[in-house]
Amino acid sequence: MTIDAVLTRIDAELPQAIDRLMELLRIPSISTDPAWKGDCARAADWLVNELNSLGFKAETRATPGHPMVVARHEGPGPHLLFYGHYDVQPVDPLNLWKREPFDPAIEETANGPVIRGRGSSDDKGQLMTFLEACRAYKDVNGTLPGNLTIFFEGEEESGSPSLIPFLHAHKDELACDLALICDTSMVSPGVPSIAGQLRGMLKEEFTLHGPRIDLHSGHYGGPALNPLREISKLIAGFHDEDGRVAVEGFYEGVHEVPDELKRQWENCGFDEAEYLAHAGMTVAHGEKGYSTLEQQWARPTLEINGLWGGYQGAGSKTVIPAEAHCKITCRLVGEMDPAKVRAAVRRHVEAHLPVDARVTWDSDLDGAPAAVMNTARPEFEAARQALSDEWNREAVIVGMGGSIPIAYYFKSILGMDAMLIGYANDDDAIHSPNEKYDVKSFHKGIRSWARVLDRIAK
Template identity: 55%
Template sequence: MASLDNVLSNLDRNLDTSVERLKALLRIPSISTDPAFAADCRAAAEWLVADLLDLGFDASVRETAGHPMVIAHHTGAGADAPHVLFYGHYDVQPVDPVDLWDNAPFDPQIVTMPDGSKRITGRGSADDKGQLMTFVEACRAYIAETGTLPCRVTIFLEGEEESGSPSLIPFLEENREELSAGVALICDTNMWDRTTPAISTGLRGLVGEEVVVSAASMDLHSGYYGGAAANPIHILAKILAELHDEDGRVTLPGFYDAVRDLPADVREIWNNLGFSEQEFLGGVGLSIPAGEKGRSVLEQTWSRPTAEVNGIEGGYTGQGFKTVIPAQARAKVSFRLVFDQDPQVVRQTFREFVKARIPADCRVEFHEHGGSGAIQLPFDSPLLTVARKALSDEWPNPAVMIGMGGSIPVVGEFRKRLSMPSLLIGFGHGDDRIHSPNEKYEMTSFHHGQRSWARVLHALAQADVD
């Protein structure tokens, strides 16, 4: 334990210098979606490689068809030590509108709040440069104090996460053997609250579909043809309404076949989180939970599948009024998936559901908008037990296991292509304003995030859960 204590003390002593390193990385405007910043994305990758080389990693910039990847390896305690892969991304979102920022987006500042707490501001501070540097700093302190790392460590930093990751899958396929490890560590998530760390045990999958219903060969005058001609908006609206029953359940045949109920002990943990459904909905001007009856809001958003209409269009939608029966209507529909639901099965079932409700003289076409399976770490996984204990030793409150309503596609790709489970441990907060002006990262997150990763690495090495 003495070596871990020394590592933690090192992180405390060198917090200020670690902040300066983070500031240097934050000053690089690595906006991946805008070609004008391609050179800056490369500069960020090269900065990280130089830093990792300085720590003793075998690190390099790897070319892709888009922005480069960063890959680094450290042999750690030797061939018999557990092997972990750490994933993060160095690219950031655009900064518009610039006039809403209190400081320049790429001029990071340490801001002291009225309560005395401190935060670092700037684009990428929370998503994901501040988060990924917590892991790098933990490695730095471990190497400084012990001469090595307790685990074999591979670091994989992407440069296109904020622009759809077009190079990710080809890169994983080409480098499957090199990137395979016992577990992936992903630091792109949040804590439960400011004093309670969290491990995200599940991510919902996603299916996106655009449906286009066509009827007449042209838009029609609703006086001449109204009542006689099929109206695509009527047809589409009826189909969309039939996607749910009166209890809020999705009506697609077999939709729930692969959906498991939440274990009782996990439901009890979630019930004891102090989550307020009233505050959650009240914050967006609502008050009555929708969705499946008999399910809590946390169950609905973390462990239950959904079908949502994300957009609908047809006919005249401009200013004023136009009495027209449109020739076409379209809608965008997304499904959030859980456990073992198959995205392709759900997609095909939805298409058959729609086709069966289209009149004989009308037509329907579909446009696919992505799909990925859900991720669910077994609730009794030894990885969870080890990581939860390590995090609980660092923070005032014990770590909790939570779900995530959204999707992180790379987690699914790690499981699908590398057969590798993932531990999602992040230190962000819901008010970090990621993707928005005035993005920030709490100094407590940056400091204790470093210490947390040191504890997790130590615990994984001791438990040997490779």
């Protein structure tokens, strides 16, 4: 049967597909709060029942936290793994919701109908686009599309504490030719996007120690080393006048964006002025010589996340503090090694300490390298063409400024690339009150996965 018959089936069954999504959205699977543990298990069971009804062999797998859902269908073609998560964020503050968060409904908006409810975009609506594509494909062809494993997590919104041990314990079962991840968005409304790279993350925190105790500024003001003043000098020295990180060795492993990829980014519909205005800015303040998208997706950063010390209560206290504190994070790209970056940052700080100052570091903070996919694989171009056909607009390979740890773990633990395709929009209010998912995103997301599977699952 042709893909056209599958797409026709998807169109005809859209109301029923929305009903099934609504049923899943009514389950309050908040993973971070133990009060909802039973509902997380109920959501996992609901998905297992759906997957079994489609012809998968599905079951829940117990973890120290919430259960994983694993489903398998053996068939011809490359072995593909599809990942999503069924847990959702808490709903606070409840008074800002227009309706009950777990009483989803279709609402009409100026931009078309939306599905309003917690989890509609992140990530239940997204994962259901894949299941509904599989359903339509089977209805038309009598079998599921290819050699598939489904892997749904129940702790993504609470730090995934069970994920790494689970991946190690089930490595042989879960390792596939390629992972498909749905927990992403489009770069601009109506512009289908495949994420080919995600920045990594390094966290660091240090304390600059000066005098033995807090000092009276009348007795010691002038002769005393002031940790707040000295830490301010250190922080100012992290960057040069062009916004480039001035830490020796920081850029080891960073690569320039290839011209073809840069061309796609330049024509992806990104509205720089709107992006900046959303944050109350008029110009980009990052590394000079790079576009806003390059700064966001393909360049490393060193950001000051917190800075404090001394008296912070009401009124005034004439004190020179004994210490000052700083929190930083680095976004990593390319082949940057978190351990080497950490060492470089520490060397930089320690080399610029004044006499009588010392520094201590928080040793419990983590780091993970960037996840860079092999977008030269033929599956990426096949998927890009499939998405372009569905959206009647050239699909683009994009970067992501943030981090999606699962993509890195799939690569580092299971040894497989991931292709990240999602249909969310930036205004979906994920993690916030009044979360929504456009009906268009849900509908065309189903059609898109059907086209992608038709191209790569054979």
